[in-house]
Amino acid sequence: MSSAPLWQPLPASFYNRPTLRVARELLGMYLVRRMNVTAATDADAGLYVGKIVETEAYMGAGDPAAHSAAGRTKRTAILFGEPGRAYVYQMRHHYLLNVVTEPVDTPTCVLLRALEPVQGGEPRHQTGRKPVKRTHWMNGPAKLCRALDIDLTHYGADLTSAASPLFIAHDAAGVAEPFEIETSPRIGISKAVDKPYRFTIKGSPYLSR
């Protein structure tokens, strides 16, 4: 038997709280991706895990930078639903992953912008290309999706279930390393650029940009 960490999903109640608070507290949590593996020899096969080191909050109706600011559309429908689900959307060739927060009909979410690789080795989607530094495997919202093979099929995925191919956990068996949280303006947007809705683990070498 291995001494692998126990990845225990965060419950929906974690997400059913003010978005800024969720965005801060997601730092240090773990995104767990279970890939399909044929002839798996142990429980860890196909398991890719990254520690969340950078997030951004999108505040819904009152936030011009949020997709849901203009109201409900087909694309943003999931934002109006239950907290703890995945809001994935496509931008050019890329996919971006958000977590839905707050109660139903409150279209808020948190964007996952960067992960620190924890388990699973080099993402296979990086291989074959120019060698990429470990710190650059998942240091951007689209890069982490590509690394973990996350796309529109994960739209609406339940991030609170260990049975899901994609969920968010804390390491119930691990030792948490203390860290400081830094707050800054969001990246890559053109509206509400002054809002300090970006949260990072201070000093992490795995941040975007």
Place this chain on the structure above:
DNA sequence: CACCAGATCCTCT
């Protein structure tokens, strides 16, 4: 149905 802007990333200068 045409247009456009966009929560990005990579390559080159």
Place this chain on the structure above:
DNA sequence: GAGGATCTGGTGG
């Protein structure tokens, strides 16, 4: 630091 890639949803005629 700039530019391009060439996708998709949303809007307006």
